[in-house]
Amino acid sequence: MPTVNPPRGMRDFLPADKSRRERVLAVIRDRYRGHGFDEIETPVMEEYGRLHAGIGGDNEKLAYNVLARGLDAETIRAAADDPAALTDLGLRYDLTVPLARFYASHRAALPSVFRAIQIAPVWRAERPQKGRYRQFVQCDIDIIGDATARAEAELIVASLDALDALGLEGGTVRVNDRRVLDGMLAAFGFGEAERPGILITIDKLDKVGVDGVVAELRERGADESAVAGFERFLRLPAPDAAAFGADHIRARLPEGVSAEVIDHLVGIGEAVRAARPAAGEIPLVFDPFLVRGMGYYTGTIFELAHTSVSYSLGGGGRYDGMIGRFLGTDVPAVGFSLGFERLVDLLGVADAGQQPAVVLVHDRDVPLGELLAAKAHVVATGARVRLEQRPKNVKAMLERAAADGYTSFVSLRAGDDIAALEPRSLDA
Secondary structure: OOOOOOOOOOOOOOHHHHHHHHHHHHHHHHHHHHOOOEEOOOOOEEEHHHHOOOOOHHHHHHOOEEEOOOOOHHHHHHOOOOHHHHEEEEEOOOOHHHHHHHHHHHHHHOOOOEEEEEEEEEEOOOOOEOOEOOEEEEEEEEEEOOOOHHHHHHHHHHHHHHHHHOOOOOOEEEEEEHHHHHHHHHHHOOOHHHHHHHHHHHOOHHHHHHHHHHHHHHHOOOOHHHHHHHHHHHOOOOOOOOOOOHHHHHHOOOOOOOHHHHHHHHHHHHHHHHHOHHHOOOOEEEOOOOOOOOOOOOOEEEEEEOOOOOOOOEEEEEOOOHHHHHHOOOOOEEEEEEOHHHHHHHOOOOOOOOOOEEEEEEOOOOOHHHHHHHHHHHHOOOOEEEEEEOOOOHHHHHHHHHHOOOOEEEEEOOOOOHHHOOOEEOOO
């Protein structure tokens, strides 16, 4: 018999959990809209060819594909080793590829610089484990049409403001640029063809350390002189991480990295400092070894950090080449994604500003008209109301209601004066 559990890696949410998630989303939406971003919606499915066009990185391997309609058994057997011949659609594995398609489709109706919010579920055929799901919500903002440092700065400021509004003040953003990484590897003598693989190894630096990275580079057969020079660089003491200026960035890089790229990073820092003067120091940290695995990034990349956790709470980067795949003309684009599921797990259940929620406990003999009139009276005060017939164990019922997010109750008996009903706190 079929199980009653949801599919592995997917979850049901009880009312209290759903309410909590919606409160977090409401805060994020409010902050993003305050920064001039407009919300859009795209279909949960995209064409197979679009999802597997080589722009989604390793996520393409995790896509859920949808079997094309009308295939007979013989056709399926003949094409068993060719997914492209069997499927025509797939569930989206992120929101960036759909956004690129959306912009290419609706460009004429959008402003020259378009600021988008996308908050929606995505699906990946992950191996389920703690904190890793097959269906999860992504919470993205993107700016399309602005190639300047202003776009990155706007994204960073809006995301830090959202974090502050959620009660997680003090967030910082690790910043790098894919062009910095490429220039650094070129300066050490790594060939262009081997750099993508080397970046995969460098991305493991936090987990395996310098020794592990160097050992893996040698196992890859990378040029020995390049590896030796890179190892010496990795072992140099890092300058003060509190600074974020041209001198600080140059001190953390070998000679030969583009001055234009460094100026772009400095411009982001200056803009963020101007937007958040109360924060004091620029809430940015230059990390020359930040990689981020998505192959479509072409410039600035960043990750959101907070002192309360060791993992990132979001990230993103510039992907100037993606929209051109659909439009035929390159359009600058950069995005930032908050780790919504991680934020929900991290945040408490504070209900500040939540709509009042009242349990209306009534006797069995209260006439239906009186009951609904009483409910309408309480609803008119701006509260959310749940009807509960008085059970034998009222205390247990109220405890369950409190767990569901209800904050007060009203007791109603037949003939009571509806106008005199006064909610009482569940904490009393």
